[in-house]
Amino acid sequence: MxxxxxxxxxxxxxxxxxxxxxxxxxxxxxxxxxxxxxxxxxxxxxxxxxxxxxxxxxxxxxxxxxxxxxxxxxxxxxxxxxxxxxxxxxxxxxxxxxxxxxxxxxxxxxxxxTAGLRELAPDGELEALRMLADRRDELAQRRVQTVNRLQRLLSELVPGQRKRDLSALQAKAILASVRPRDVAGKIRRRMAAEELADLVAVDAKLKTIKAELRAAVLGRGSSLMEITGVGPAGAARILADVGDIARFADRNRFASWTGTAPLDASSGEHVRHRLSRAGNRRMNHVLHIAAIVQLRHDTPGRAYFLRKVAAGKTRMEALRCLKRRLSDVVYRRLVADARAADTGPGGHCGATLQSSAVDLHPHIDTSDQPLPGPATPTLRPTPPPRKATPPKAHASAS
Incomplete structure (x- = not known):
């Protein structure tokens, strides 16, 4: 610099x-x-x-x-x-x-x-995408809070009943069946009606911003939404947080950044890895949602998860393996999209256009660990001991 x-x-x-x-x-x-x-x-x-x-x-x-x-x-x-x-x-x-x-x-x-710090570049479209993604996250959080308050009020108005994943239409039907006569009940019903109105308004805003996110993601030439479990909000969050995929040398660095690469905790002959709680937690959440969606449908990701469980891993360990694979999938998609736009990183060894969650291609390894193999030894090998040279015999005098 x-x-x-x-x-x-x-x-x-x-x-x-x-x-x-x-x-x-x-x-x-x-x-x-x-x-x-x-x-x-x-x-x-x-x-x-x-x-x-x-x-x-x-x-x-x-x-x-x-x-x-x-x-x-x-x-x-x-x-x-x-x-x-x-x-x-x-x-x-x-x-x-x-x-x-x-x-x-x-x-x-x-x-x-420090060499290699990320240099920022002006990108108005990416900044707008980030703002839309942040706004969508805020609206989603507000919706959760509104539904929780509405659930509490409805459970007081109609004891013993609780609807999971409450929608605005369902809440409206429940509220229409209640006609309290006491003062507290009337106030409670009015507050529930206000929360219902807020829920309807938030849902309308979420629907609008979802369409904006879809158009913005497609406008950048991204194919992330083709991955099962990655919708417009997830794709927008990935693009906004990643920025330039060239700042990641390979998929292992990307997995470390997303918090899906397990941490090496080996000691001596005991080889083990533990869960990483580092990295970008918003990206980790996007990959977690994608993994859950794939498990709920007949997808290659679900088949991979079941194979890991059959191999002796717990369900949580198998889910982490699936998230690690999905991180590789997202990385390859970003590299491929960047190359298609002629603005991508060069020299990424091993990058492929394959986007399956489990990579059944025989030339692609599992990459369950953050590193492809053991580190190169740094100690010099011990030289073999020299053989003793026998003393030369002296010629006898004639």
Whole structure:
């Protein structure tokens, strides 16, 4: 990375920056507000360094608004994961003290010392897709809360009855059969009617946004919805969170990011793996939903799951294996779609257009483990002992 690096610790109302050179030497620092005047002052402060790159912590999270503003103004922005910044802060001389100034310093040091940080690129369509996916998730969460409140009120109005997966029409039919005469019952029924109206409104919004997501996913040339169990919302979430699939070297790195690759917990001759709770949990949820859908239908994924159970794995272990396979399927789909659009990553060894959940092709391995095989040994082999050379016999004097 050429030029100076500007480490940014972003917040909703302020941003603390530190400017360093390629050797980590401090060139400048400051704290600016995130309003229009503060943003302009920050840009004016760094304009003397013409070759500059902004290292923003959490460019897909808390730092997204600032990162998007910088991208819109033609700035170069890289994303610094919060975990990397925390590690630098831990091993720094500040004894892991967490202040805005120290955070900006650790972010800048990560950008100086780490190669391969993800560089952001302006993509209005992808940003719109992300906003739609976030909005859909919020509406789905609101619907769950509304249904729970409605279920509680209906169970009080009609004791002993509870409908699983309650729909608006079912709730309307139940509510129409109740005519309480006491004051508390009337208030309860009115509140249930209000919750029912909210449920109808949320369902209408979800239906509309689902159509928008479908059109947006297809507009990007994605084939993710062809995978059983991946709908418009799941496909949009995958595209929004992944961004450029080229940032993942192979399917194993992708599986580690989705949290579907088991963690190696082997010790000595005892080889075992344990569940990984790391990675992108939203992506893990999308793969979990896809796996559950495949288990409910006659799919290759269900056949793979049953084979794993027959081989001695528990149902949860078999489900994790299926999610790992689905992660590979999604990765290959993303690579294939990127290549079809002539913007995909090059040199991905082993990528294939096959998209079955179980990959019955004989040239594709199972990849239940995060790594394809044992690590290359680093110790030199011990040389064989040299054989002792017998002493030469001296010729006798004649």
């Amino acid at each position: 050429t030029g100076v690096i500007i480490g940014v610790d972003p917040h909703k109302l302020s941003a603390t920056i530190e400017v360093v050179d390629q050797h980590g030497h401090l060139l400048g620092s400051g704290r600016f507000t995130t309003d229009k005047a503060g943003y302009a002052a920050m840009r004016s402060y760094v304009k003397s360094w013409r070759q500059r790159a902004w290292a923003v912590e959490g460019a897909n999270g808390a730092g997204r608004p600032l990162a998007q503003r910088l991208l819109a103004d033609g700035e170069r922005v890289v994303d610094v994961p919060a975990k990397l910044a925390a590690r630098v802060r831990l091993f720094d001389t500040g004894h892991n003290r967490k202040t805005d100034v120290l955070d900006a310093h650790s972010i800048a040091m990560v950008a100086v010392r």
